[in-house]
Amino acid sequence: xxxxxxxxxxxxxxxxxxxxxxxxxxxxxxxxxxxxxxxxxxxxxxxxxxxxxxxxxxxxxxxxxxxxxxxxxxxxxxxxxxxxxxxxxx
Numbered sequence: 001x002x003x004x005x006x007x008x009x010x011x012x013x014x015x016x017x018x019x020x021x022x023x024x025x026x027x028x029x030x031x032x033x034x035x036x037x038x039x040x041x042x043x044x045x046x047x048x049x050x051x052x053x054x055x056x057x058x059x060x061x062x063x064x065x066x067x068x069x070x071x072x073x074x075x076x077x078x079x080x081x082x083x084x085x086x087x088x089x090x
Contacts, residue, residue, distance in 0.1 A: 001016070002081060006087055007087025008057060010050075010057065010058060013030065014027055025040040025070060026040055029050055034054075035048045035050075036055060040073060060088070069085065072085070
């Protein structure tokens with residue numbers, strides 16, 4: 001599962017072939033042992049949790065990079081390595 005972005009201690013990952021469990025394009029955000037799974041189209045929390053401030057950052061980052069994330073999703077869903085995406089602190 002490649003890391004596609006990092007910012008403010010948050011790791012953003014996207015699994016290869018991860019199309020069945022949540023049935024929607026999504027990312028996995030990890031911060032200090034907590035993991036949240038977020039829908040790319042709308043930033044909805046699908047599973048897990050993050051601290052509230054970190055969750056707001058992830059949702060904002062998704063909104064800013066939605067097109068890039070969907071392009072990466074198409075790559076990862078087909079077993080190809082997604083591109084890295086700038087974080088909020090870059």
